[in-house]
Amino acid sequence: MKLAVPLILIFSPFFLSQAHADVNYRIDLTQPQHHLAKVEVDFPRSEAKQLSVNLPVWRTGKYQVLPLGDAIRHFRAEDESGRALAWQRSASGEWQVKLSQPTQVKVTYQLYANSLGQRVSHIDASHAYLDASGVFVYSPDFRDQKVNVSLKVPEAWRSYSGMESKDAHLFIADNYDVLVDSPIETGISQHRAFSADGRDYELVVWGEGNYDLDKMVEDLTKLSGQAKAIWSGYPFKRYVYMVHATSGASGATEHLNSTVIQRPRFSFRERKDYLGFIKTASHEFIHTWNVKAYRPQGLVPYDYQQEGITELLWIAEGSTSYFQSQLLLRAGVITPKEFLEDLARRITRNEQTPGREVQSVAEASAGQWVAGGGDYAQNHSSNIYAEGYLTSLALDFSLLSDTRLKTSYRDLHAKLYQDFKLPVGYQVSDVQQILRELSGKDYGDWWQRHVNSPLVLDYEALLAKAGLKKDYGSDNKAIAYAGMQTREGSLRLSHVKREGPAWRAGIVAGDELVAINGLKVTAEGFAARIKDFTPGDTIKVTLFSNDTLKEVALTLAEQPSEKLKLVSVDKPSRKQKAFFKAWLGIDWPFDGEGKLKK
Known part of the structure; x- marks a missing residue:
């Protein structure tokens, strides 16, 4: 139902909400300029001695514990007669309400919503974005009950959500799990x-x-x-x-x-x-199947109060990244040139990330909840998105080869959707069984080499199957490379590549550059200064390390001057062209001279 009818600063009638849901939420957004709202929740009659009231400690789509409960103030609980009930906070996202007799419970609290970048909650004079994980508390006792959400908003605001609606600002869902995965956008839009x-x-x-x-x-x-x-x-x-x-x-x-x-x-x-x-839109759209309709066992059902560990997040995220440009290519939204440029960038990033040699995608998946960023991640970690994409690529090419182009990675995901729709979750053994059914081969050894071990791919051999090869162009030449990167607008180092020139010279992230060969270096001129030298040259780098001035000798390595491109192999065969089409669903895009067709 399209939501275009205004509701002027009033709630939908309470008796109406009772007909649609057993847990009723009301949120007052009529004074939004300071990011504040008032939330009321009516829970059904409870026969227990206490009622647990929870706010998730993480939100779906972000595998990281967040301080969501800090947004709640003025927490109050009442019985069905309006009498205050005693309560105690028992965890960062949990309140225990004491019940002396069976009763319905009303919970009210003030919400501070200023987490736009986290995509949890944001309220200002122009809109409110409400992800239930950071907005609406729930009780595990009533998690499966139907819910109703009524919004009190300024006159000009319009409200939208993927949930069903019976009124302009009234949404209903089958249970809290639907509510927590159906955000609301209300305001001027x-x-x-x-x-x-x-x-x-x-x-x-x-x-x-x-x-x-x-x-x-x-x-x-x-x-x-x-x-x-x-x-x-x-x-x-x-x-x-x-x-x-x-x-x-x-x-x-x-x-x-x-x-x-x-x-x-x-x-x-x-x-x-x-x-x-x-591309982002495509990625999130694909997630509607891959993660939201089927997902790994470790995330089924969602436990909103603690982490869900699985070794298969690389399938949930990496293969979503893998398919995102493919759907756009098939739709004609992006060109073959743009698709190949994207793949070339991913290969380059992989080859320049030392962490790929240290951590497998299975280990990265299991550790995603505590994964950090920065220098350590680049040097010692794999990435479920980046390396997950390339693992998906390798698996796709293996399936296409093993089945003579009859089966691809798409068929694996079609089967996961068919056989493991929620509330069923899939495990490693399930994925391997599907691979066996699709290919007639045991993928145990493949899994050990590509998933349970750090990913090492022979890109030349892999790309050749689809009639492609790596190329830096005729203008390419070797230029000097120091293996260190400064923060934007600063001379303080953000990354030092493991086993690179700077690393071997004893330079570490956090050091601050001062001079090269005795001459002052600037933040804007650092990269250009390195280009003044030749691969193999040894330069003297002056820097502050832990506030101590020191000078080190650094021998420069080499890197290509041009960006990597993926181009046609010389004289591609029919087999290679057929592989390309089975892989991406489009005809061979190069002309007889190896140039991309217009």
Whole structure:
């Protein structure tokens, strides 16, 4: 149902909500300028001696414990007669309410919502974004009960969600799990409705920016019609793309029937920037199946009060990244050139990340809840998105080869959706069994080499199957490389590549550069200064390390001057062209001279 009818600063009648849900939420957003709201929750009659009231300690789509409970103040509990009930906070996301006799319980609290970048909650004078994990408490006793959410909002605001609605600002869901995965966007926004492959879609954009709504709708329509390239059927009837054009926040989160995508407000017009948006939209759309409709056993069901550990997050996230550009390519939203440029960047990043030699994608998946970033991650960690993408690529190529192009990685995901829809979760043994059924081969050894061990790929041999090869162009030459990177606008080092020149010289992240060969170096001129030298040269680097001035000798290595490109092999065979089409679903894109067709 489209939500276009205003409701002026009033709640929908309480008796009406009682007909739709057993747990009733009301949130007052009528004074939003200071990021504050009042929340009321009516829980059904409880026969227990105490009622546990919880707020999740993490939100879906972000595998990290967050301080969500800190947003709650003025917590109060009452019985059905309005008498105050004693309560005690027992954990960061838990309140224990004492009950002396059976009663319904009403909980009220003030919510502070200023976590836009975390995509948890944000309230200001123009809108409110509400992800239930950071907004609405629940009781485990009533987690499976139907819920109702009523919003009290300023007159000009409009409310949208993937949930069902019976009124302009009244949403209903089958249970808390649906509520927590169906965020609400309410406020001043732009709205468009469209259809694709028999499903209804909406685009809701909050914030001003240099976006083109018509272009967004056109491409989202094309994208949304491509799901059938992988899966048979849809896990939703209606889907909402929510977009925040912001002053800095960026990122995205998938949900059951919607997604929220955040981009800096002036990062839509240029093609490079727009590709970032539409690839993100594709990624989150794919998640509607991969993660929201089927996911690893360790995340089934969601435990909102603690981590869910699994070695298969690389499938949940990495293969989503793997498919995102493929669907856009099939839809004609991106060109073969743009697809190959993206793959080339991923290969380059992988080859320049020492952590890929240390940690497997299985270990990275299990450790994602405590994964950090920065220098340590680059040097000692694998990434479930980046290396998960390339593991998916390798598995796809292996399936295509083993089945003579009859079966691909898409078939594995189609089977996971068919056989492991929630509430069933899949395990490693399930994935390996599907691989055996699809290929007729045992993938145990493959799994050990590519998933349980650090990923090592022979890109030349792998790409050749699809008629591609790596190329740096005729203008490429070897240039000097120091193996260290400064923070933007600073001479303090953010990364020092493991076993690179700076690493071997004893330089570490956090050191601050002062001079090279006795001459002052600037933040803006550091990269250019290194190019003044030749690979093999030894330079004297003056720096502060732990506030101590020192000088070290650094012998420069080499790196290519040009970016990696993926081009056609010389005289590609019919077999290679057929492999390419089975892989990506489009015809061979190069002409007889090896140039990409227009």
